[in-house]
Amino acid sequence: PFKPFKPFYMETTADIMIRKTTNSRLKEVDFDNLEFGKYISDHMLVCDYAHGEWKDPQIVPYANLSMSPSALGLHYGQTVFEGMKAFRMHDGSINIFRMDKHYDRFVRSLQRMCMAVVPKDIFVEGLRRLVELDKDWVPSKPGHALYLRPFVFASEARFGVKVSDEYRFVIFTGPVPSLYADPIKVKVETQYIRAAKGGTGFAKCGGNYGAAFLPTQQARLEGYDQVLWTDGIEHKYIEESGMMNVMFVIDGKLVTAPLSDSILDGVTRDSLLTLAQDLGFKTEERPVAVAELEDAFKKGTITEAFGAGTAAVVAPIKTIHINGIDYSLPQYDANKLQFKLKAGLENIRLGVSTDVHGWNYML
Helix, strand or coil, X not given: CCCCCCCCCCCCCCCCEECCCCCCCHHHCCCCCCCCCCCCCCEEEEEEEECCEECCCEEEECCCCCXXXXXXXXXXXXXXXXXXXXXXXXXXXXXXXXXXXXXXXXHHHHHHCCCCCCCHHHHHHHHHHHHHHCHHHCCCCCCCEEEEEEEEEECCECCCCCCCCCEEEEEEEEEECCCCCCCEEEEECCCCCCXXXXXXXXXXXXXXXXXXXXXXXXXXXXXXXXXXXXXXXXXXXXXXXXXXXXXXXXXXXXXXXXXXXXXXCCHHHHHHHHHHHHCCCCEEECCEEHHHHHHHHHHCCEEEEEEEECCCEEEEEEEEEECCEEEECCCCCCCCHHHHHHHHHHHHHCCCCCCCCCCEEEC
């Protein structure tokens, strides 16, 4: 069985210098018509690593970065990111969702890419202070959130192939709406692969995403919104859906592929599995064969399919293309499991339901 890297933590004391902007861009934001990725908040955190240690982090006005054209991260792929969200709760307070789990995954990604590990207190305190400073950017509309993007890249100016000795850690944020409100069409991909055993599929590194663009674009030209990735050996088993984990309701059970070194340990995936179990719904983490999906469609035993990820939370799937045939899922309504899980998750993040799992990091 897959055993992810056990994170190790570098301890330091986060003393964060803050330089506030004198020209807020908040007035430019149309909070009633947000577009994902369009708006970026006023400030960002920057922290450099050199000579074997992390320097003092700073929060400064959001601006372009200056770097050498020979910065190693531009050439050899040492770049890792996380995707997180902060939410405005029903009483106006703000929480950052599942900070610890996101940090653990960030560490595993950095370790896999042979990069310096950001100390936990810089990560946690940096996010806290940054969100607190830009709290007016956190949307209050249901389903909307402040997206948080921590990332690290190799910044050493040296063009030879090597593990970098210098890194830059940055966090920026921006208000976003929910994605994929309408059901999507997906195509089972059997030519290209997203990840292979022994590779970097479980890490959130830039190369995983860049390599996925071509087959995704081709699928869109064919009329589909995303691809369903299959395993890199036989194209026999379903692994992920586009940039998300994928889940199915088959024979009344919530089924998803097990974690492996080619599948991302999704925070939303983990949250939805936990909430399904809380509801008494049976869950299975096991290989899901393409042939099993075909058979389930023919027998009518598959009732739901959906992507699960930070950006979309839940992305309903209405059509799955398998071996030249479009298979349709039954019509969705509010009583379907995916929407109950999404509502349950949102209620926890908004403070409507009790956070029994300790997922909310309150500011």
